[in-house]
Amino acid sequence: MCMRERMNYKFSYFLDGMKPSEIRELLKMASTKGLISLGGGMPNPKTFPxxxxxxxxxxxxxxxxxxxxxxxxxxxxxxxxxxxxxxxxxxxxxxxxxxxxxxxxxxxxxxxxxxxxxxxxxxxxxxxxxxxxxxxxxxxxxxxxxxxxxxxxxxxxxxxxxxxxxxxxxxxxxxxxxxxxxxxxxxxxxxxxxxxxxxxxxxxxxxxxxxxxxxxxxxxxxxxxxxxxxxxxxxxxxxxxxxxxxxxxxxxxxxxxxxxxxxxxxxxxxxxxxxxxxxxxxxxxxxxxxxxxxxxYKQVALNIDMYRKKRDIMVNALESEFNDGSIWSKPEGGMFVWLTVSQNVDTKQMIGEAIKNGVAYISGQAFTTKGAQKRSMRLNFTYGDDDQLAEGIRRLRKTFVKQ
Ligand SMILES: Cc1ncc(COP(=O)(O)O)c(C=O)c1O
The missing domain is CATH 3.40.640.10 (Type I PLP-dependent aspartate aminotransferase-like (Major domain))
Structure with a gap:
């Protein structure tokens, strides 16, 4: 009997359809100093009671x-x-x-x-x-x-x-x-x-x-x-x-x-x-x-006040920076804006470029099993500080809007 040096693991087919989190993978590669992440779906820690x-x-x-x-x-x-x-x-x-x-x-x-x-x-x-x-x-x-x-x-x-x-x-x-x-x-x-x-x-x-x-x-x-x-x-x-x-x-x-x-x-x-x-x-x-x-009930009322302001900052920043035919959702609640850029680009492939410009997002493709949604991305507005949200959108503009 010959003993192998290492175990040859066989993994289940259930793993085949599972993708690693895009943002976590990217952040491992990128230096995170000064990076504004609009990617994660996290609540703002200031809302923790x-x-x-x-x-x-x-x-x-x-x-x-x-x-x-x-x-x-x-x-x-x-x-x-x-x-x-x-x-x-x-x-x-x-x-x-x-x-x-x-x-x-x-x-x-x-x-x-x-x-x-x-x-x-x-x-x-x-x-x-x-x-x-x-x-x-x-x-x-x-x-x-x-x-x-x-x-x-x-x-x-x-x-x-x-x-x-x-x-x-x-x-x-x-x-x-x-x-x-x-x-x-x-x-x-x-x-x-x-x-x-x-x-x-x-x-x-x-x-x-x-x-x-x-x-x-x-x-x-x-x-x-x-x-x-x-x-x-x-x-x-x-x-x-x-x-x-x-x-x-x-x-x-x-x-x-x-x-x-x-x-x-x-x-x-x-x-x-x-x-x-x-x-x-x-x-x-x-x-x-x-x-x-x-x-x-008291905490949710506070969260709503904080997040409404942040949602407005993001939507207003998009209005001033992305007036090139790009479109985005104007959510009445929740944590996300969905941006579809006017340029014919693949947002997944552009993440490296965006990170170079100091901003991260999650590409539309992460949210589909079809590889579609190529021109879209999800932007989170609850986690970042107010000034980071507006600056994050300016950095996105540098990445996606023809100057
Ligand atoms: C649509 C949706 N469902 C479920 C969850 C899971 O939330 P949790 O496991 O924290 O309750 C999330 C988290 O972001 C979500 O966005």
Whole structure:
């Protein structure tokens, strides 16, 4: 027997569709000094409610350490499961019961569970085109094939969706579910109006295809009127709804949730036992207290004030720097602007040039499984300081606008 010097690892085919994060890869290569990153999708650290969290955490450790450091039930800590329906009714008009809730390690874990529970490897699912890069990862990791439906400024084009479903069904590829981010979409910032939401629910019910509503940014509206969550609409009771504390508390505490009918929750429960047994107990108690003490409402109001200003700075800077026929979204909330430049360039290939000019973004191609969206990019306006946002856009202009 001949012993090899090194192990010859064979990796699973689930990894084939998974791409490394573009920005992380690039930053490894680039010297980051002075670089303005409009790339990451991070909340501004000034929105982290440190004082409130410190007092909540101290109280919890002093009074409930036996519980807060113990394993939790797989579905979640009962107090947190009990308090979420009231929060969701108040903020999103969603009516549900504690037994319709599962708490997860971020809504990202909820996405992964969906791919495991509602589909088999090789199955087809529907997403928006472009869509959230983490959803592409979660679905690829489950071996799912994604069919992206084109969007306009009102979100997924539901007329096209229906045609595509019919065609897929003819091919024997009925989609296992439809995934949408209807409010302040990542990456485009677009919001789907009420009529289209109703149409989407109608399609989901007529073809008996589960509808997934991912709403991490719903609480962050800066302009315009609230558009009801699909889960809150008549006929939307079976919509699976994903929410998160990442944008209204902190992403580092890794807490999200899925709202679903009890027969689906019981399957998530089974699957989560294999994934991590239970979500971080301490985070769940912190979130419970954060809602119970009302701190969440005060903090979200502050976040909205800060982010509205930052959104305006970015949109105004684009108006003054990119008046060359380029187009961009003007989001009413959330964290992103979607810029499509007028020049016929591939934004992925231009990243090196942009970094040389001191600015980073994520190219449109990161948000698609088709290699499309070549002239587009996602710009984040929540993380940077106000003056960095305007300067970042000036640097982008140097990269993309013919002088
Ligand atoms: C559309 C969407 N879904 C889900 C997530 C995951 O969020 P988390 O796992 O922090 O709850 C994000 C994060 O940016 C997102 O943009």
């Amino acid at each position: 440190s004082d409130v969290l410190k007092s909540i955490m101290n109280d919890l450790i002093e009074t409930r350490s036996a519980q807060v450091f113990q394993y939790a039930n797989t579905l979640g800590v009962q107090e947190t499961l009990d308090i979420l329906p009231g929060y969701l009714e108040k903020t999103q008009g969603i009516k549900c019961l504690p037994e319709n809730v599962i708490l997860n390690s971020g809504s990202q874990q909820g996405l992964y569970e969906l791919g495991k529970v509602l589909a088999n490897p090789g199955d087809t699912i529907i997403t928006e085109e472009p869509t959230y890069v983490g959803a592409i990862s979660a679905f690829s990791a489950n071996g799912l094939k994604m069919e992206g439906i084109e969007m306009d400024s009102m979100g997924m084009k539901t007329e096209l969706l229906e045609e595509r479903i019919k065609q897929l069904m003819k091919e024997g590829r009925k989609p296992s579910f439809i995934y949408t981010i209807p409010t302040f979409q990542n990456p485009t910032g677009y919001t789907m109006p009420l009529e289209r939401r109703k149409h989407l629910i109608e399609i989901s019910r007529s073809y008996d295809i589960p509808l997934i509503e991912d709403n991490p940014y719903g609480e962050l509206r800066y302009y315009g009127n609230h558009v009801p969550a699909m889960r809150s609409l008549k006929g939307g009771e079976d919509v699976l709804y994903l929410g998160t504390f990442s944008k209204v508390m902190t992403p580092g505490l890794r807490l999200g949730y899925t709202i679903a009918p009890t027969e689906v929750i019981s399957k998530f429960n089974l699957m989560k036992q294999a994934l991590d047994l239970a979500t971080n107990t301490f985070s769940q108690y912190v979130a419970y207290e954060y809602i119970k003490r009302g701190a969440i």
